[in-house]
Amino acid sequence: MSITEGEVDDAIFAELHPPLPKQDAIVEANRCLFCFDAPCTQACPTHIDVPRFIKKITTGNLRGSALTILDSNILGASCSRVCPVEVLCEGACVMHRYNKKPIEIGLLQRHAMDHFYDAGAKLPVPALRPGLARVACIGGGPASLACAAELRMRGFDVTVFEAREWPGGLNTHGVAEYKLRAPDSLREVKFIESLGVEVKTGMRIGEIFQLEDLEREFGAIFIGSGLGPTEKMNIPGEDLHGVLDAVSYIGYYKLTRTGPIGRRVVVIGGGNTAIDAAIAAKMLGSGEVYMVYRRGEPEMPAFNFEYEHAKKMGINFLWQTAPVAIHGAENGYVKGLECVRTRMGEPDATGRSTPENAEGTNFQIPCDFVIVALGQSKLTKLLADKNIEFASGCVKTTGRSGQTTNPKYFAGGDCVSGGREVVDAVAEGKRAGVGIAKYLENRNG
Ligand code: SF4
Numbered sequence: 001m002s003i004t005e006g007e008v009d010d011a012i013f014a015e016l017h018p019p020l021p022k023q024d025a026i027v028e029a030n031r032c033l034f035c036f037d038a039p040c041t042q043a044c045p046t047h048i049d050v051p052r053f054i055k056k057i058t059t060g061n062l063r064g065s066a067l068t069i070l071d072s073n074i075l076g077a078s079c080s081r082v083c084p085v086e087v088l089c090e091g092a093c094v095m096h097r098y099n100k101k102p103i104e105i106g107l108l109q110r111h112a113m114d115h116f117y118d119a120g121a122k123l124p125v126p127a128l129r130p131g132l133a134r135v136a137c138i139g140g141g142p143a144s145l146a147c148a149a150e151l152r153m154r155g156f157d158v159t160v161f162e163a164r165e166w167p168g169g170l171n172t173h174g175v176a177e178y179k180l181r182a183p184d185s186l187r188e189v190k191f192i193e194s195l196g197v198e199v200k201t202g203m204r205i206g207e208i209f210q211l212e213d214l215e216r217e218f219g220a221i222f223i224g225s226g227l228g229p230t231e232k233m234n235i236p237g238e239d240l241h242g243v244l245d246a247v248s249y250i251g252y253y254k255l256t257r258t259g260p261i262g263r264r265v266v267v268i269g270g271g272n273t274a275i276d277a278a279i280a281a282k283m284l285g286s287g288e289v290y291m292v293y294r295r296g297e298p299e300m301p302a303f304n305f306e307y308e309h310a311k312k313m314g315i316n317f318l319w320q321t322a323p324v325a326i327h328g329a330e331n332g333y334v335k336g337l338e339c340v341r342t343r344m345g346e347p348d349a350t351g352r353s354t355p356e357n358a359e360g361t362n363f364q365i366p367c368d369f370v371i372v373a374l375g376q377s378k379l380t381k382l383l384a385d386k387n388i389e390f391a392s393g394c395v396k397t398t399g400r401s402g403q404t405t406n407p408k409y410f411a412g413g414d415c416v417s418g419g420r421e422v423v424d425a426v427a428e429g430k431r432a433g434v435g436i437a438k439y440l441e442n443r444n445g
Contacts, residue, residue: 017107019111020111022111026057029058031103032054033095034054038051039093040103043088045423046072047427048069048072050105053066053108054108072430073146074149075422076112076113077117077184078188080110082171082180082422083422086305087303121187123191125194126155126195126196134156134158134218135157135159135220136159137160137222137224138205138214139160139224140168141168141169141414143412143429144160144225145192145197148160148222150429152197159197159199160198161205162203163205165202166186167201168188169226172185173247173250177250177283178279178283215408221409222409223395224411224429227414230247231374238372240326240334241332242262242369242370245373246274246372249371250276250280261285262281263288264288264367264368264369265281265290265368266291266365267281267371268291268292269374270301275307276306278291278310279310291310291316292323292337293319296344297317318365320341321339322339324340326338326370334369335368338364338365340359341357344356388411394418402435403432403435410432410436412431
């Protein structure tokens, strides 16, 4: 067994949904019925005015189309690539009622946004309004960026603090390359910076600065720090060489253009990130890739279209299987994963059954690489003494504005929801931006 370093091949990592050629975009836009009640708009968490931006494509007004999108969703470019449109806008399209293919809203949105970025992504920089308190946004992911942009457009002075070297959160580090490339995520951050938002990287709270420092300098603080590190499995062998968490694995190959490959790789988990990691391993050149999930196929949390894609890529699925130990060779590298079969226990009060390990069913999967994609832990420690309440490990907010039980703190994105789509984080960040603006304006007034 061996681990080698594979180079990301642009041809292999071709985008899953390549852009529409110009003529195709116009034809597709003209299929839209421009519905008055626009269920597609209602289904979008950021409520982009879909018929309006599509109408502008039909007349060749691509910049106007992009501005309509940006009005509701400042990360309209990345959302056009990563949104699960099949279950959001396109899933709601009235064309389904007529047994016709839904309008390709995601690709049309991308068409307009690509034009905007190719043309230099320029918007007038809003003037700073004097006398307003400054705002700090913790975390450089979609929620924080959306919050910061909303506030900056309203004349506030905003600084984003990102712990990592590169901003963009999961868009840069955690979303698979074939959906959203790191440079495309980073150019979106640059665009937000061009509006006058300051983005500071390498700023880890508790090390470089403390929350108390921010409280002194800023009138309000938005927490958009996402989730913490991937949860531990608490099984022997987790510290061996060749065990990686899925978000780090995806982020590594996206930013370095290389990635470790194994002859046989096992991914533990059944969510969309697990699938992204498995497909990445396969595309990088790993021989056999397995996904191990402790429940059955019907309970798998990944979207169906992600699952179908994984099957097409030749990923092998082991259902009702749980890891119990990772075994290492003498050199400290992984040589195999020990698993057991599971069976579903009695349903609890909510009707959900928990899988139980079936004794005596242990078996080994020889492998040289284990990727753990079991969800991320929540960041409760950071805010422990700030009078901020939590619910199930997530920051509790008191209304649509994202204000927490400490009025100076607002929050949105995965640290509130526990992990949802990028577009949900953008919607929450924008709403919090509106809420913070009102809070600070009222305080001033
Ligand atoms: Fe166009 Fe479909 Fe939206 Fe109607 S529901 S406006 S047809 S995209």
